[in-house]
Amino acid sequence: MNTAGEPPILEARNLVKTFPGQAGTRAVDDVSFTVGRGEALGLVGESGSGKSTTARCVAGLVRPDSGRVLIGGQDVTRARGRALRATRRRVQMVFQDPYSSLNPRMTVAELVGEGLYVHGIEPDRARRRDRTVQILETVGLGAEHLDRYPRSFSGGQRQRIAIARALAVGPDLLICDEPVASLDVSVQAQVLDLFCDLREKLGLALLFIAHDLAVVHHLCGRVAVMNSGRVVELGGREQVYTAPEHPYTRALLDAVPVPDPAAERARAGALRPVPAHHDPEETR
């Protein structure tokens, strides 16, 4: 969904990050990818493969050892000052655990309105409250929640508040680090649907991190697969799911059931050629 001539909303170029004590191994090892405007890119891989560190480098929470991060074509890796803040604002992050990512001493109005105030988007208190209500409605919550504290909400509702907080500053891209992993299965689908809606209705781009390929299949048109700090495969969803090129991707796919029966059949066909004598009844 890239408009011709416009740079991608996000570009990671050759990112490298090593933590002290990692003895020669890199948490992030020469990682490059782009996310186009309005696009959803999934980042998958086992625990420890480097997904969160990549996300944190991109979001500016961790400084990479080398490599560059470009937001809307602007290099933010070494930039400073007000211009950097304005550019950084275009990329917001939603974390895995909505129980620890929200300050328990702030009301919903304060949590969501803070970004509007800090970034000078809406200095007027009454108008900020109105704007906060609009943002809450975008995520499926109402004005009645404004003066409540996070502790009185369910996990799914807390994650909606965290998403509203991220949306408040008008980002072009959300980095979502396992945003449904800590939610009940029944609530996961609702929150995933919300991300789909945000992309379709607001044109929001997503960098969506999950160890669960089924979740990413639901949401993302392109998928990057990470293993030991490296992106070992990057391609369109159907290509990655039905004709994976890297053995690690194949191993991941074998470990996680794909919820879409058509994709499952296609994958099975691509990975395990059906023998001539195959009787489909045998596998039911």
Ligand SMILES: Nc1ncnc2c1ncn2[C@@H]1O[C@H](COP(=O)(O)OP(=O)(O)OP(=O)(O)O)[C@@H](O)[C@H]1O
């Ligand atoms: N702050 C840190 N200090 C030291 N090592 C770290 C730190 N953060 C991550 N690591 C290490 O970097 C590697 C990549 O971790 P990372 O959290 O990025 O992987 P991940 O794929 O997101 O895993 P998970 O899904 O479990 O979060 C791991 O070996 C991890 O132990």
